[in-house]
Amino acid sequence: MRQSSRATGPTTTTQRSGGVRYRISVLLVALAVVPLTGVGWFTTVEVRSAESARQQADSVEAAVTRLALLTELTSRIQDERNWSSGRNAIAKIGLDPSLVKTLTGLDIPAEFELTRTRIDTLVGQLQLDSVAEQLILARAKTNLPDTAGNLFVESSRYDSVGEVVADESQRMLDDLLLTAGRMKGGQDLVATLRVLESSTVAQQSVSGEFTALFSAQFSDAELTSDLAALLGRRAVRAEAESDIRRTASGSSRSRQAMATIDASADEQVFELAVRKQIDDGLNARSAAKQAGLGVLTSDIDGVAAQFRAGNESTRLYFTLVGAASDDALAASSTLAVRAQQQLDRAIATVAILAAISLLFSAAATRAVVRPVRRLAEVAARISDGDSRARFGNAHGSIEIVAAGRAMDAAAAHLELAEQQAKALAEGDLDHPILSQATTGQLGASLQDAVEALAGSMQEREEFRRRMTHEATHDGLTQIANRNASLAQLRRGLARVRRSDAQLAVLFIDLDGFKDVNDTHGHHAGDMVLRATAQRLVNAVRDGDHVGRLGGDEFVVIAEPVSGVDEAVALAERLVAELGEPIQIEHSRVAVRASIGIALSQGHDEMDSIDLLRDADLAVYKAKADGRGRVEICDDALRSALFERADIERALRQAIAEVEFVLFYQPIIEPGEQRLCGFEALIRWNRPGQGMVSPDNFIPVAERSDLIVAIDRWVVGAAVRQIKAWDAEGAFPGVPVSVNVSGRHLGSPSLIDDVLSPLRDHDVDPSRLVVEITESALLEDLEGAAAKLQILRSHGIRIAIDDFGTGYTSLAHLKSLPIDILKIDRSYTNDESATSLVQLIIDTGHLLGASITAEGIETSEQATLLAAMGSDELQGYLYGRPVPPADLHRTRPVDRPV
Ligand code: C2E
Ligand code: CA
Ligand code: CA
Numbered sequence: 046m047r048q049s050s051r052a053t054g055p056t057t058t059t060q061r062s063g064g065v066r067y068r069i070s071v072l073l074v075a076l077a078v079v080p081l082t083g084v085g086w087f088t089t090v091e092v093r094s095a096e097s098a099r100q101q102a103d104s105v106e107a108a109v110t111r112l113a114l115l116t117e118l119t120s121r122i123q124d125e126r127n128w129s130s131g132r133n134a135i136a137k138i139g140l141d142p143s144l145v146k147t148l149t150g151l152d153i154p155a156e157f158e159l160t161r162t163r164i165d166t167l168v169g170q171l172q173l174d175s176v177a178e179q180l181i182l183a184r185a186k187t188n189l190p191d192t193a194g195n196l197f198v199e200s201s202r203y204d205s206v207g208e209v210v211a212d213e214s215q216r217m218l219d220d221l222l223l224t225a226g227r228m229k230g231g232q233d234l235v236a237t238l239r240v241l242e243s244s245t246v247a248q249q250s251v252s253g254e255f256t257a258l259f260s261a262q263f264s265d266a267e268l269t270s271d272l273a274a275l276l277g278r279r280a281v282r283a284e285a286e287s288d289i290r291r292t293a294s295g296s297s298r299s300r301q302a303m304a305t306i307d308a309s310a311d312e313q314v315f316e317l318a319v320r321k322q323i324d325d326g327l328n329a330r331s332a333a334k335q336a337g338l339g340v341l342t343s344d345i346d347g348v349a350a351q352f353r354a355g356n357e358s359t360r361l362y363f364t365l366v367g368a369a370s371d372d373a374l375a376a377s378s379t380l381a382v383r384a385q386q387q388l389d390r391a392i393a394t395v396a397i398l399a400a401i402s403l404l405f406s407a408a409a410t411r412a413v414v415r416p417v418r419r420l421a422e423v424a425a426r427i428s429d430g431d432s433r434a435r436f437g438n439a440h441g442s443i444e445i446v447a448a449g450r451a452m453d454a455a456a457a458h459l460e461l462a463e464q465q466a467k468a469l470a471e472g473d474l475d476h477p478i479l480s481q482a483t484t485g486q487l488g489a490s491l492q493d494a495v496e497a498l499a500g501s502m503q504e505r506e507e508f509r510r511r512m513t514h515e516a517t518h519d520g521l522t523q524i525a526n527r528n529a530s531l532a533q534l535r536r537g538l539a540r541v542r543r544s545d546a547q548l549a550v551l552f553i554d555l556d557g558f559k560d561v562n563d564t565h566g567h568h569a570g571d572m573v574l575r576a577t578a579q580r581l582v583n584a585v586r587d588g589d590h591v592g593r594l595g596g597d598e599f600v601v602i603a604e605p606v607s608g609v610d611e612a613v614a615l616a617e618r619l620v621a622e623l624g625e626p627i628q629i630e631h632s633r634v635a636v637r638a639s640i641g642i643a644l645s646q647g648h649d650e651m652d653s654i655d656l657l658r659d660a661d662l663a664v665y666k667a668k669a670d671g672r673g674r675v676e677i678c679d680d681a682l683r684s685a686l687f688e689r690a691d692i693e694r695a696l697r698q699a700i701a702e703v704e705f706v707l708f709y710q711p712i713i714e715p716g717e718q719r720l721c722g723f724e725a726l727i728r729w730n731r732p733g734q735g736m737v738s739p740d741n742f743i744p745v746a747e748r749s750d751l752i753v754a755i756d757r758w759v760v761g762a763a764v765r766q767i768k769a770w771d772a773e774g775a776f777p778g779v780p781v782s783v784n785v786s787g788r789h790l791g792s793p794s795l796i797d798d799v800l801s802p803l804r805d806h807d808v809d810p811s812r813l814v815v816e817i818t819e820s821a822l823l824e825d826l827e828g829a830a831a832k833l834q835i836l837r838s839h840g841i842r843i844a845i846d847d848f849g850t851g852y853t854s855l856a857h858l859k860s861l862p863i864d865i866l867k868i869d870r871s872y873t874n875d876e877s878a879t880s881l882v883q884l885i886i887d888t889g890h891l892l893g894a895s896i897t898a899e900g901i902e903t904s905e906q907a908t909l910l911a912a913m914g915s916d917e918l919q920g921y922l923y924g925r926p927v928p929p930a931d932l933h934r935t936r937p938v939d940r941p942v
Contacts, residue, residue: 070414077406081399088395095391099384101228102377108221109234109377111171113370115214116245118167119207120366121160122180123252124359126203128157129184130256148349151356173213179206211249218242225380234380236292237373240299243288244369248362250282255315255355258322275323289365298368306361314354416441420449427452432460458483458491465495474503519593521571522578530592530600534653537590537604541645546605549612552641552660553581553619555597556672561634569629573636576627584622585615600657609644609677616640616675624673639667643678662686692745695731700754704730707762708926712782712897712919715911722814724782724919725763726926727755747786756789757798760813764802766929767812776932782814782844787821790829799836810840814865817843819851826857834862844897849885863894865917870900873910873920886914 131153135145146152161184168177183202222238225231257275286303293300306312419436426434434456436449461483468476479499482492517529525533537548555577562570574597581591581599590602601619606612620640626633641663643656659678667676676682699705705727712722729737746752763781770776789795803810815836822829822845833843844865849872866889872878882898889896898910901920910918 069417070410073409073413074406077402077409081402081406084398084402085395088391088398092388092391092395095384095388098229099381099388101224102381102384105221105224105228105234106374106377106381108217108224109238109370109373112214112217112221112238112241113374114167114171115210115217116241116366116370118164118171118173118176119211119214119245120248120252120363121164121167122203122207122210123249124363125157125160125164126183126207127252127256127359128153128160129203131259132157134259148346149352149356151353173210176206176210179209214245225377228380230380230383233294234373234376236294237297237299237369237376240289240293240297241366241369241373243285243292244299244302244362244366247282247285247289248359248366250278250285251359251362253278254282254319255359258315258319258355259352272323275319279319279323289369293369293372297372299365299372302361302365302368306358306365309358309361311354311357312361314350315358318351318354413442413445416445416449420445420452423449423452423456427456427459432456432463454484458487462491465491469495469498469502472502472506474499474506519578522575522593524578524582525590525592527592527594530590530594530602531653531657533590533592534602534656537602538645538651538653538656541605544605547608548602548604548645549606549615550643550656550660551601551603551612551616551619552594552643552657552664553577553599553601553623554639554641554664554668555623556637556639556668558597558636561636565629565632565634569634572629573627573634577623577636577638580622580625581619584619594657600660606644609642612642612644613675613677616642620673620675637673639664639672640675641665641667641678642675659683689745692742693749693751696729696742696746696751696755699729699731700751700758703758704732705755705758705762706730706736706928707759707766708928709766709781709932710919710926711924711932712917713923715907715915715918720776720779721917722780722782723776723932724784724816724926725759725766726784727759728926743786747788750788750792752786753789753792753794753798756783756785757794759783760785760799761802764806764808764813767808768806769929771808778812780812780814780842782816784816784818784846785821787818787824790817790821790832791825795832796835799841800839803839803841811842814842814844816846816867818846819848822861823851823857826860830861837862837864845894847899849881858888858892863892865897866894867897867899867919868910868915870920873898873900873906874902879909879913882910883913890914 132142135142135153142152142154164180165177168180179202183206218238218241222235225234225238228234254275257272257278289299289303293303423434423436435453437453441449461478461481464478465481468474468478479495482488517525517532519526534550540546541548555573558570558573561573574593577597577599578591578593581601585591585601585603589604590600592600592602594600601615603612603615606615620638623638624635626635641660643659643663645651645656662682663676663678666678666682667674670676707725708728709723709725711720712724713719714721727739727743729739729742731737743752743755746755760783763783767781770779785795785799789798792798799813799815800810802808803813815833817829817833837843842864843862844867845861845863846867847869848866849869866885868882868885872882872885886896895916896914897917897919898906898915899919901907901910901918901922903922906920907918907922
C-alpha cells in the first residue's frame with residue numbers, strides 16, 4: 046500500500062505540474078556562465094586591442110630604432126664627405142696631414158677611416174644595398190685627390206647618397222609621426238620625433254656651416270655661394286634649435302645635449318668664426334678674396350683653432366642627434382612597455398574575472414544547491430513517512446532556512462501525531478505526549494482529536510475494566526464469581542499437572558442460611574454472605590483462591606497442598622472460623638458451614654467442572670450426614686454417586702414404562718385388633734434386578750422432579766385399588782395412606798394430583814390419607830399448611846410421618862391441619878424413649894390428632910404402645926407390605942395381639 050503510493054505519488058505530481066524539470070545546479074551554472082561568457086568576450090576584445098597596440102608599439106619601436114640609425118647614417122655620410130673634403134683640401138694645398146694634426150689636433154685620415162667604418166656598419170645593419178653601391182661610387186671619386194678638379198663638386202656625390210638616406214629617414218619620420226599621433230599616449234613619442242627631426246636639421250646645418258666656413262677660406266671663386274649657404278644654414282639651425290628648446294622636455298637627453306651645446310666654448314669660437322666669416326664676406330669680399338691663402342698662412346693658428354672648434358661643435362650636434370634618437374627610442378619603448386602592461390592588465394583582468402566568476406559560481410552552488418538538495422532530501426524522507434527527518438540548523442539563504450524551519454515544524458507535527466497515535470494504540474492514555482499541544486490550526490485540531498480519542502478510549506477502558514470486574518466478581522461480596530473461580534481452577538489444574546503438586550477444591554455450603562433469610566430478612570442474609578466471604582479471605586493462605594459459586598455456596602482453591610491431611614486441616618479451620626457468631630444489628634447469628642473436599646489426581650487429566658462437582662458431592666454428603674462437617678470426595682462416594690446417577694437415568698424409563706407396583710401394609714386398631722387402614726408403599730420392579738426398595742430410589746427421585754411423577758402415579762394407583770376393592774366388596778370403608786414427598790408438597794400441582802383421581806374414579810376422599818414427613822413440612826411451613834388445609838377441606842386426612850426425627854416445635858404442630866401423628870419406628874424400638882413417646886402421644890391427642898405407632902414387630906411393643914395411648918399400630922407384627930393379591934392371606938383381625 047505504502048509502496049504503491051510511493052511509486053505513483055511523484056509521477057502524478059509531475060503530471061499535474063506538467064512543467065519542465067531541471068536541477069537547480071544547472072540553473073545556477075547557467076546563471077554564472079552567461080555573464081562570464083559576456084565578460085570573457087568583452088575582455089577578449091580588450092586583450093586583442095591591447096595586443097594590437099603592443100604590436101604597433103613594437104613596430105614603432107623598431108621603426109624608431111631604424112630611424113635613429115638612418116639619422117645617424119645621414120649625418121655620418123655628411124661627416125665622411127667633410128673628412129673627405131678636408132683630406133682632399135689638405136692634399137690640394139700640399140699640407141702634410143701630420144702637420145695638420147700637429148696644428149689642429151685632428152688626425153683627418155684617421156677620422157675619415159673611422160667614419161667610413163661606422164657608415165659601413167650602419168649600412169650593413171640597415172641593409173641599404175643601393176646606398177652601399179652609391180657609396181662605393183662616391184668614395185671612388187673623392188678618394189683620388191690628384192684627379193680632383195673641384196673637390197667640393199666631387200663631394201656632391203656624397204650629398205646625393207646622403208639625400209637618399211635623408212629621404213628614407215624623412216619618410217620614416219613622417220610615417221612614425223602619423224602613427225604615433227594616432228596612438229594612445231603617443232604625444233611624447235611625437236615630441237621626441239620632432240626634436241629628433243629638428244636635431245638632425247641642426248646637425249646637418251652645423252655640418253654644412255663647417256664645410257661652408259672652410260671652403261670659403263680655402264676657395265676664391267665660390268665665396269658668394271658659400272656665404273649664401275652659410276646664411277641659409279644658420280637661419281635653419283637657429284629655427285631648429287628654437288624648436289628643440291620649445292619641444293624637448295626638461296629631463297630629456299636632447300635638452301641636456303642642447304644645454305651642453307649652448308655652454309660649449311668651442312661652439313662660441315665656431316659661432317664667432319662663422320659670424321666673422323659672414324661679416325668679412327659681406328664687408329670686404331674682394332679684400333678677402335685677394336688675401337686668400339695669405340690669410341691662411343698668416344693666421345694659421347687662428348684657422349686651426351676655428352677648425353678645431355667647428356669640428357668640436359659638429360661633434361656636439363652629433364651628440365644632440367644621438368640624444369634625440371635615444372629620447373625617441375625611450376619614448377617608443379615606453380609606449381611598447383605601456384602597451385605590454387596594458388595587455389598584461391587585460392589578460393590579468395580576464396583571468397581575474399574568470400576566476401571570480403568561477404568562484405562565485407562555486408560559492409553559489411555551495412550556498413544554494415547544497416541546502417536546496419538537502420531540503421529536497423528531507424522533504425522526500427518526510428513524504429515517505431519518516432517523521433524524524435529534520436533540516437536542522439543548516440546555513441543557507443533566508444528563504445531556504447525559512448523553508449527548512451517550516452518543514453521541520455511540519456515534521457515535528459507529524460512526529461507528535463505519530464507518537465500520540467502510538468501512545469493511543471498502546472492504550473497508554475497517561476503518556477505525557479498526549480497532553481503535548483503544537484501551534485497552529487493543525488496543532489489545535491490534532492490536540493482536539495487526540496483528546497476526543499483518548500477520552501473515548503479512557504471511557505471504553507473504564508467500561509471494559511468494570512465489565513471485566515463484573516464478569517469475574519460477585520457483586521455482593523466482591524470476591525471472584527463462579528466463572529472466575531472455574532477459570533482459576535482450570536489454570537491451577539494446568540499448573541499442578543505440569544509439576545508434581547496437588548491442589549484441593551473446598552466446596553463450602555452454609556447450613557441454615559435459609560433460616561437467617563427467613564427470620565432476619567434478606568438484608569441480614571446479605572450481611573452473612575459478606576461476612577463469610579471476608580472470613581474466608583482472611584482465613585486462607587496467601588495465594589489461595591476464594592470465590593462465591595452462588596447462593597450460600599463458596600469455594601476455596603488451595604494450591605498447592607501436600608495431601609488430604611492438609612486440605613482437611615484447612616477445611617476444619619474454615620468450619621471453625623465460619624462457625625463464629627456474626628453480629629447483625631442487635632442480634633448475633635450463628636451460621637455453620639459444611640465443606641466438601643476434592644483433590645486433583647496427580648497427572649491425570651481432570652476437568653475443573655468434574656473436580657468442582659466432586660467437591661459438591663462431598664459437601665452434599667457432609668450435609669446429609671449432619672451439619673458443620675468436612676467430607677472428602679473419595680472413590681466410595683464417587684461410586685455411590687455414579688450409582689445414583691445410574692438410578693436416576695433408569696427411573697425416567699421406569700416412569701414411562703410404569704415399572705412400579707404398590708404393596709400394602711395393614712394398620713391395626715389395638716383394642717379389637719381390627720383392620721383400620723393400609724399404607725401404600727411403592728416397589729420398583731426394575732428389569733433384571735427384581736423388586737427394588739423405595740429407600741434405594743425415592744431419595745434419588747426426590748432430588749429431581751421425578752418424584753412428582755412417581756407420587757402422582759402412586760395416588761392414582763391407590764385410588765384405583767380402592768375402587769377395585771369396592772367393586773369386589775373387599776375391605777369396605779378401609780382407608781389407604783399414600784406418601785407424598787416434600788418436593789411434591791411444594792409443587793403447585795399437588796392439590797389437583799390428589800383430587801383428580803378421587804374425582805375420576807368417584808372415590809370418597811375420606812378413604813385417602815396423605816402422609817407428609819415432618820422434615821418436608823418444615824421446608825415451607827405456611828405453604829404446606831395452606832395446601833394441606835385445602836386437601837383436608839375435601840375430607841382427605843393428613844398424617845405427619847416419621848414424627849420425632851425432625852425438630853417440629855409444638856407451636857408448629859398447632860398451626861398445622863393434622864389428623865394423624867405417626868411415631869417413627871426408631872422410637873418404637875427404643876425403650877429409653879418411653880417418656881418422650883408418651884409426651885408425643887399426649888401432645889398429639891391434645892391437638893386432636895390420632896396416634897399411629899410404626900415398626901411394631903413384637904407383641905410387647907404392641908402392648909406397650911397400646912397402653913401408652915396409641916390409636917393405631919403398624920408393623921411386621923401385623924404384616925409386611927405385600928401386593929394386593931397377597932392381602933387375603935393376611936388375616937390380622939383373626940390374630941391375637
Ligand atoms: P415409611 O413411610 O415410614 O414406611 C414404612 C416403612 O417401614 C416401610 O418400608 C415398611 O416396610 C417398613 N416397616 C413397617 N413395619 C415394619 C416393622 O415392623 N419393622 C421394620 N423394620 N420395618 C417396618 P418401605 O416400604 O421400604 O418404605 C420405606 C420408605 O419409603 C417409607 O417409609 C416411605 O418414606 C418411603 N415410601 C415408600 N413408598 C412410598 C411412596 O409410595 N411414595 C413416597 N413418597 N414414599 C414412599
Ligand atoms: Ca409412610
Ligand atoms: Ca414412616
